[in-house]
Amino acid sequence: MSLRLVSHLPWPAPALLAWTAGWAAAWSCRQVGLLGGPDLAVGTAVAVAFAVGNAGAWRRFIAASGFPASTALLAIGAGADASAWLLALAPLLLLYPLRAWRDAPFFPTPAAALTGLDRVVNPPPRCVLDAGCGLGHGLAALRRLWPGAALHGVEWSLPMAWLAARRLPSADITRGDMWARSWSGFDFVYLFQRPETMPRAWQKALAEMADGAWFASLEFPVPGVASVAVVDAGVGRPLHLYRVRCAATTASGSHSTGARPGR
Template sequence: MKSLPWPLPALLAWGAAWLLSLVLGRYLPALWALLLACALPVAASPWAVGWWRRALLAAGFPLALLLSDAAPVAGWVWLAPLALLLLVYPLGAWRDAPLFPTPRGALSALGAAAPLPVGARLLDAGCGLGDGLIALRQAYPEAHFEGIERSRLLQWLCAWRCPWAYVRRGDIWEADWASYALVYLFQRPESMARALAKAQTEMEDGTWLVSLEFAVPEAVPVATLKLAGDRTVWLYRIERRDIRHANSRQLAAEPTAGHRARGYFGR
C-alpha cells in the first residue's frame, strides 16, 4: 500500500469496506456487518505514510456512513465529492504533495538566509492556493514571482489570490527551472531527491532550492530555519556544476600535468 500514489490506498480501503458490508449484511445483523466493515480501513491504516493519511484512511468510511444515515441521498450523488476531488487533485498529481498550505510567516526569515538581487525570479513549484507565493513575497518584496500548479481549479484560485504573480497550469517536473534564482517546494519526502537532481541539472550555480518540512536524503543543507511546531525550512544552494564535471573528467581521463594546465587555463 505504501507504494501506491495517494489517495488510491484510501479509495481502495473504503471500496473494500463497502463491498465487505454488502457481503456480511447477507449473513450477519446490520450492526455487526457495519462494525466489521469499518474495522477493515482501520486495520489497513498503519500501512499509510504519515499520521494524517492514517487518520483519513481509518475515519473516511465510518464518516461516510454517518453522513449517509443523517441525510440519505441517491447513490449517484456520492459521485459528486469524487468529481470534486479529481478536479482539485488530478490523477497525474497523486505522486506529488497533497493540498497543504504554507503556514503564514513560515518564510519570513528566508530573505536573510538566502539573499537575492532585486527583481530575481522565484518559482513556487506546486503553488496550490497561493499561500507559498504570499509567504515568498513577504520575504522578497521586490522579486518577480511565478507559480505552477497542475490542477486547473487551484491555478485559477491561486491567480485570483495572487494577481501580482504569474501563475500557470503545468507539471512541475516538466517545467524548466533554468531561469529561476530560487525554487520553493512543499512536496513529499519521496519527491525531494528528484527535486534536487532537477535543480542541479537545470538551475544556475549559486541559486537556491528551498523546501518546507522535508529534507533531501543524504544532502547537506546550507542552512535551516526552525519554525513553530517542529517544522523546518531546508535551504540548498546549487553547487558549481562546471567544477564538479571538470573534476570528474579529470579523474576519468587521468591527464598529464601539462594537459591539466592547458585544460584549466585555456577556457
C-alpha cells in the first residue's frame, strides 16, 4: 500500500497504523542488536513516513508523535503497575469518549473565525444549534453575532458539555449524540467536525431541516455540494455556508468583508 493511501483510511486508523509501524520498526531493530538510539531513530522515521500522507497538520503531528511520545512515557513510567496506565487513560476516555473520535476530537472555533457571518446571514436566525459544541467556543462566537438568537449545543463528552453549560448559561447545552438529536426547528446549524463527517451531516440537514434553513461548516466543505457563500475571516479556517434546498446562487450577491460567493 502506498503510504499516501493511508489518508483514505477512516481516522484514527492512519494514526494507529503510524504508531504500530513505528513500534514494529523499532522492535525489528532490537532483534538485530540495534539498541539504545538507532532503534528509536528508525521507529520515528518510519512513523513520520506513515504520517506525512495525512491531510491536516494536526493529524500529521498526532500520527508522527505517537511512537516517540509513547517511548518517552514508557521510559518515564518504567516499573509502574499496569493499573497506573489504565488510571492515566481514564480521564482521557472521559474527556474524549470513543464515539466523539469518529467525528472530531476537540478543537475550538477561533474567536474571530465567524467575523462577517452576520452580514451574509441576514435576517439573523432565531434558533441556532452547534452540533458537537465542545467547550462552547463556537456558541460564544455565534452569541456575539446574534445576541437575540436562542442558542443550543449538543456535545457527546460529558465533562465538556458540563463545562460549556457553565461557560454559557444563556445557551441550552445538553450532553448527547448530535446524530440522534433532531435538527428540525433550527434555522441555523453550525458544525466544526472533520471532512468525513460532512456528507452524513448534509444528508441529515436535508432530511430534517426546513427549506431555506442555513447549514454552516467551519473549514470543511460538503463534497460535491456548492456552497452559497464562504466567509473567510482570515484565520485559516473558512466557513462554508449552505442553504437547505436553495440554489447555490442564493447568497452569492453578498459582498461583506471576507465573504465570497460559494464554490
